Amino acid sequence: MLTGLATDVGRKLAERWAAAVVLPGLVFTALAAAGMTLGQRHWSDLDLLRHRLRALTADGSGSTRTAVLLLGVLAASFAAGLLADALTGPYERALMGSWPGPLGRVAGALTERRRRLWDARDRACREAREARELGPLEAARNDVALVRPQCPTWAGDRLRAPAARIRLEYRLELADAWPRLWLLLPDSTRQPLIESRQRLDEAMRLGGWAVLYLLLGAVWWPGAVAGAGAALVAWRRGRERAEEYAELVESAVDVHLPELYERFDGESRPVRAGLGPAVTERFRKGAGARRG
Structure with a gap:
């Protein structure tokens, strides 16, 4: 049973490795x-490509x-x-x-820009007086981030959001x-x-x-x-x-x-x-x- 399980796991790993790396x-x-x-000049010259490929196996030791x-x-x-x-x-x-040092200033500027946009939309949510207004306003704010941005990219803030929201809730x-x-x-x-x-x-x-x-x-x-x-x-x-x-x-x-x-x-x-x-x-x- 264990041998069969190990074989099955090995086969699945090999298939994944082949799909992800080899192919x-x-x-x-x-x-x-x-x-x-x-090269750049003959980028679509298929005749040249076939000629070079045949030249690799042209002599008697082709195999x-x-x-x-x-x-x-x-x-x-x-x-x-x-x-x-x-x-x-x-x-x-x-x-x-997570941008390296030389791009730190760019990351900081983008993060600050996203914060200002999020703050403005969050303020609009808090000032909304009717439920029908609140829904679209919340959706617009959440398009920026679910919590106040701490990152220059949307994906980075989205992956950080669970920790922040769990900290706030629990x-x-x-x-x-x-x-x-x-x-x-x-x-x-x-x-x-x-x-x-x-x-x-x-x-x-x-x-x-x-x-x-x-x-x-x-x-x-x-x-x-x-x-x-x-x-x-x-x-x-x-x-x-x-x-x-x-x-x-x-x-x-x-x-x-x-x-x-x-x-x-x-x-x-x-x-x-x-x-x-x-x-x-x-x-x-x-x-x-x-x-x-």
Whole structure:
């Protein structure tokens, strides 16, 4: 039974690895080879490409050279996949608004601009006198962010919103409570969270591939076009997946927080906001607030 389970898990991991790394790597390697062969001046010269390809296997040792070429393509595809994965982290940080030092002033200016817009729309919500006016005004404010912006990008604020909203509602620090709550979640709640996080990661990985294609544009301009298209799709998917994942995290806390309180404080319903600080301090064990 265990052997069968291990085989099944290994097969699924191999399928995921092939779909996420090998196949996109093969496509990129083929296009990169074509682009570097054709260059900018002959970017669409298919006759030149066929001629160069035939020249690789023209002599008598064609089969050996073909085998070596295939191994080289596989190695290059694997290397491209690893590089795209390495670029996923920087792309995710850029989308989430964690910009490096030189861009700090730009990030601060964008964050302040978003705050002013949010403050104006929040003020309009508080000044609304009729319920029919409040709905559209709240929707307009929430289009900027669910809470007062702390980030230059929408996606960054959306992923930060659950922690802020849970702090306001329950006076509980999500960073300290989440690892304990995760251990209590049933599979029916865990699985959608895992799958949502995987979809978010896939969107970020597409951003890594977009960067590679943009770099390819330096020697073959159609690569830049493909990279720009991939970046646009990755940006759109990143926003959608961030919305989905943040909503599921906050929902999991709303639904299962009584179980956490019952386990650690002996109370369940109703959830009292006064329990939040005490439970948070218990989780921290005197170590103070988490950093980073």
